[in-house]
Amino acid sequence: MSVLDTEIASQPQLWRQMVELAPAYCDILPSPGANVVLVGCGSSLHMAEAYAALRRRTGAATIAVPSSEATMMTLRSADMVVAISRSGTTTETVVALERVAGKVRTLAITAGSGSPLAAAAEESIVLPQIDERSVVQTRSATCVFELLRATVDEAGAAEAISAAEVALGASVPDIAGVDHVVFLGSGFSIGLAGEAALKVLEMSQVVAEWYPAFEYRHGPLVAARPGTVVWWLSPVDRRLFDDLATAGVRQVEFAFDSAGSLVMAQRFAAALAIGRGLDPAAPSGLPRSIVLD
Amino acid sequence: MSVLDTEIASQPQLWRQMVELAPAYCDILPSPGANVVLVGCGSSLHMAEAYAALRRRTGAATIAVPSSEATMMTLRSADMVVAISRSGTTTETVVALERVAGKVRTLAITAGSGSPLAAAAEESIVLPQIDERSVVQTRSATCVFELLRATVDEAGAAEAISAAEVALGASVPDIAGVDHVVFLGSGFSIGLAGEAALKVLEMSQVVAEWYPAFEYRHGPLVAARPGTVVWWLSPVDRRLFDDLATAGVRQVEFAFDSAGSLVMAQRFAAALAIGRGLDPAAPSGLPRSIVLD
Structure with missing residues (x-):
């Protein structure tokens, strides 16, 4: 089994861990009614889009924007800005967060402890256990989504774990x-x-x-x-x-x-x-x- | 010159007409501060996205969503719903507008006079002169964008006309x-x-x-x-x-x-x-x- 295969195969177990961890982060994750703007690039952006759609389903104003397209105006419209980056070093995402530091509540979600993104954010969720050796992200992205999903759609998050097990078999x-x-x-x-x-x-x-x-x-x-x-x-x-x-x-x-x-x-x-x-x-x-x- | 070529070539002249028409519609087009949701499919959706980005640049809350993805929750979050459809018959767009008729201010923008979309909307802008014989939309889509653009970025709308002339030559x-x-x-x-x-x-x-x-x-x-x-x-x-x-x-x-x-x-x-x-x-x-x- 290649490293990538192992990383892909680790998803059900890590997703379960994410679902279990979610309640511990409920004070720093967006509260049910908060107006949220999420920023990210590539895989992180796609996970942000998926979570934003789930939150909108609950009636909460939420949008996901590419970090490179997040102007001060977009970011200031939110109660809270959530930035996602595996490494915590992606330039556009760090810059987007720095732009509103001290003006809006900010949260970084990253696998990179001691990263510039975590340093720029008011609060951070650092998950080194989801990091990967592969350049291409698989589990690091989906783990962030499962963590977030568990806060708005617990049944869906649980169902996803068994679905991933079926997909792997x-x-x-x-x-x-x-x-x-x-x-x-x-x-x-x-x-x-x-x-x-x-x-x-x-x-x-x-x-x-x-x-x-x-x-x-x-x-x-x-x-x-x-x-x-x-x-x-x-x-x-x-x-x-x-x-x-x-x-x-x-x-x-x-x-x-x-x-x-x-x-x-x-x-x-x-x-x-x-x-x-x-x-x-x-x-x-x-x-x-x-x-x- | 094919019919399509003629339609493509007619853009600068029709865009000029749109820019001139815009002030006449200012009472029914979104007011500067309004929170707007735009719906459309295909080309209409892309034009809605472009206009939404321009409005966000002015600080106005605006999103564009595919008609098929516009739930009642999304639509009700707006002060005004703007639906775009060349023919005014696109099922998903008509359904999206009907869903909020009487609950939120609605505006239809279409080339199709007497269309179901115009009938479902509280107000409508009907532009038969932008319609096309080609199946593939060109000028009908860009004319709607130029009309909308003129209300938030007059200088840009004017510049676009000469840019289109350059592109045609x-x-x-x-x-x-x-x-x-x-x-x-x-x-x-x-x-x-x-x-x-x-x-x-x-x-x-x-x-x-x-x-x-x-x-x-x-x-x-x-x-x-x-x-x-x-x-x-x-x-x-x-x-x-x-x-x-x-x-x-x-x-x-x-x-x-x-x-x-x-x-x-x-x-x-x-x-x-x-x-x-x-x-x-x-x-x-x-x-x-x-x-x-």
Whole structure:
């Protein structure tokens, strides 16, 4: 088993730990009614988007914005700014947080203890146990999501653990001839679809897109071709599914909780990479953290 | 000149008309401080995203959500819901508006007079002159954006008109060997980047993605290859530009206002389609409006 495989396989156990830890952080995590802006880049941003969608479902004003697009105006509109970064060193995220330090409540969530992000935040949740040796993030991202999810959707967080176990035991979808993957989501699974697409892009260099499921019908589906896999992270829309099937497009159905489907997508992305002679854990030219001077 | 070419070429003149019309609609368009939720699908959604970013820049709470993802909770959080649809018949958009009729102020913006959307809205702006014969939207979408833009960024709206004229007179970037296009934006040009990508997808079936410019560095750039064109709708980040150039990735620089760059992208998408033996105005299998029963 490669290091990446081990990291992917550790998710159910670490997610369980996150769900158990969540109550201990309830004083520093966003309170139910708080207006929250989350910032992050790449995988961290996708996890922020998924959590934001779950919070909006409870009626709480919450948005997730790329750190690089978070202006002072966006950040000041919140009661609380939550910044996510695996390393805690991502320049744009550190800068976004520093911009509002002392003006708005700030929280950093990171695996990097003693990191600039934790230093810039009023409060921080530091989780060294979720860190990875792989450049490509898998469990570090999903663990942050599970921690946050447990505070707004405890039943969903618990269900995700068994779904991940199922995903780890099941066969990976066939990679033969795949040169384009489209992940579809709805609600919180749009963020997970973005993360799944990023795994395929990063690990395998196969182009991957993601859409809110019903948006895919409004144009982008015309680019589906025999090498395309359409992967449903939300329940299947039967009409669209049948139209795509008739057109010869391969599809992967949402088979368990969307977070379980993301674990399967991680395994699929790694298999695609290996099939193309690439190292899925360490894409050429991609550093662990983007630090700009 | 094809019908599509004529529609693309009509943009500067129609945009001028939109800028002139805007003051007449100021009583029904969102007032400066209003908290606004915009809904739409496909091109309409991308225009809504671009306008939402411009309004946020002025400090006004504004979000754009896909009509299919607009729950009652999202819509009720606004002072006003603005729905955009070329035909005024798009099922998800009509349903989203009907959901809050009588509970929140609603405005429909459409080219379709006598449409279900206009009927469902408290107020409507009906612009039959922006409608198109092509299935793929070009001017109908950008005209709505220019109308809205004129209310929050008059100077930008005026600049866009001359930028579009420049784009119509300039040479289209080379299409030889292009099989993947990535549009990068920042602020309001992220929405325009999404629209540019949708044009490439719809017209040419070439896979196109879009990202906030700095997000592209956080992973997706590893999938850039010799057939990729990276197209900047925001000012170039010199370091990323140089890295991509060194890796042999072709790039198109932001050369005028982003809306002018979108006009150039429409022409590029049409040229790509023709180069692949496709009809850019009417992609196979794509209806003018998605009406579900």
